[in-house]
Amino acid sequence: MRVLMKTSLMVIAWALAGGYAAAQTYPSKPINLLIPFPAGGGTDVLGRLLGQKVSSSIGQQVVIENRPGAGGSIASESVARAPADGYMLMLSTNSTHVIGPLLNSKLRYNAQADFTPVAYVGTAPRLLLVNKSLPVKSVKGLVALAKARPGALNYASNGVGTITHLTSELFKSQAGVSIEHVTYKGTTLALSDLISGQVEMIFESIVTGLPHVKDGRLRGLAITSLKRSALAPELPTMSEAGLPNFEASTWFGVFGPKELPPSIVTRLNAEFNRALTDAEILERLGKLGTEPGGGLPSQLVEIVAADWTKWQKVIRERGITVP
Numbered sequence: 001m002r003v004l005m006k007t008s009l010m011v012i013a014w015a016l017a018g019g020y021a022a023a024q025t026y027p028s029k030p031i032n033l034l035i036p037f038p039a040g041g042g043t044d045v046l047g048r049l050l051g052q053k054v055s056s057s058i059g060q061q062v063v064i065e066n067r068p069g070a071g072g073s074i075a076s077e078s079v080a081r082a083p084a085d086g087y088m089l090m091l092s093t094n095s096t097h098v099i100g101p102l103l104n105s106k107l108r109y110n111a112q113a114d115f116t117p118v119a120y121v122g123t124a125p126r127l128l129l130v131n132k133s134l135p136v137k138s139v140k141g142l143v144a145l146a147k148a149r150p151g152a153l154n155y156a157s158n159g160v161g162t163i164t165h166l167t168s169e170l171f172k173s174q175a176g177v178s179i180e181h182v183t184y185k186g187t188t189l190a191l192s193d194l195i196s197g198q199v200e201m202i203f204e205s206i207v208t209g210l211p212h213v214k215d216g217r218l219r220g221l222a223i224t225s226l227k228r229s230a231l232a233p234e235l236p237t238m239s240e241a242g243l244p245n246f247e248a249s250t251w252f253g254v255f256g257p258k259e260l261p262p263s264i265v266t267r268l269n270a271e272f273n274r275a276l277t278d279a280e281i282l283e284r285l286g287k288l289g290t291e292p293g294g295g296l297p298s299q300l301v302e303i304v305a306a307d308w309t310k311w312q313k314v315i316r317e318r319g320i321t322v323p
Contacts, residue, residue: 053275079257102312118255127205127235142201155203156201158183159183166311187205190204191218194218
């Protein structure tokens with residue numbers, strides 16, 4: 001019995017020593033940062049910006065790998081099953097860690113249990129846009145028109161279960177209005193029909209939506225963040241426009257596999273926080289309509305938890321299901 005206990009203690013000591021040594025030499029090889037969406041999108045652009053900055057300071061290359069498909073679940077599952085050594089991370093959004101899991105119970109990963117939060121990167125709000133022929137110039141005016149003509153107005157989205165769809169349903173719920181949903185295969189088609197008057201409104205990303213407001217093809221009514229955007233300071237928040245505490249955004253966060261050693265998490269968190277203070281990064285984030293994040297991993301945990309509660313309520317109350 002004593003021999004067995006002594007052997008067990010030695011094994012534990014060796015394991016602890018090995019973990020400590022690994023943390024001391026980390027990173028000793030390139031780090032893979034998975035992007036769960038195709039190249040060229042906002043998440044991809046953001047990931048490449050951060051990867052370049054972190055590479056220059058951490059002493060190893062951060063290799064960006066696009067692994068799109070199944071709403072981001074392919075990349076998410078890869079990271080959930082990766083060794084907890086800090087060499088495979090992912091840049092996630094609420095699509096992969098909140099909305100997808102809430103709408104699809106068959107995912108082969110647990111968004112709450114299979115990952116280690118590393119760093120909160122930032123948040124991108126959306127704009128409420130309407131066709132210019134619609135006789136409204138404010139959110140209150142839109143709500144009044146929708147109440148006067150229940151079911152007569154349409155809103156566009158780029159698919160069931162997307163942030164555009166859920167934001168619209170949140171709006172309907174808080175405003176107490178009935179507006180029909182029209183789905184599109186992509187943002188380009190949705191905006192084209194909005195401009196031509198086939199649909200009346202959309203909650204679009206600030207990057208793709210704002211140029212249409214600037215050139216006069218669409219009317220912007222409000223922004224979905226809790227504070228105004230420097231890109232469009234003239235637009236009120238939804239709260240200022242009459243819907244208190246209305247907030248709906250896409251957040252970005254870096255995650256690793258579960259049980260990532262605390263020393264590695266601390267190192268990575270410091271590196272991403274440093275990148276988020278870089279003047280070039282801040283300028284590019286501003287152009288992407290993204291408010292920079294930063295802080296401890298616990299901040300990312302709080303953001304995910306609040307988002308989970310909000311969208312779970314919307315999904316249940318509105319009876320949203322994915323075909």
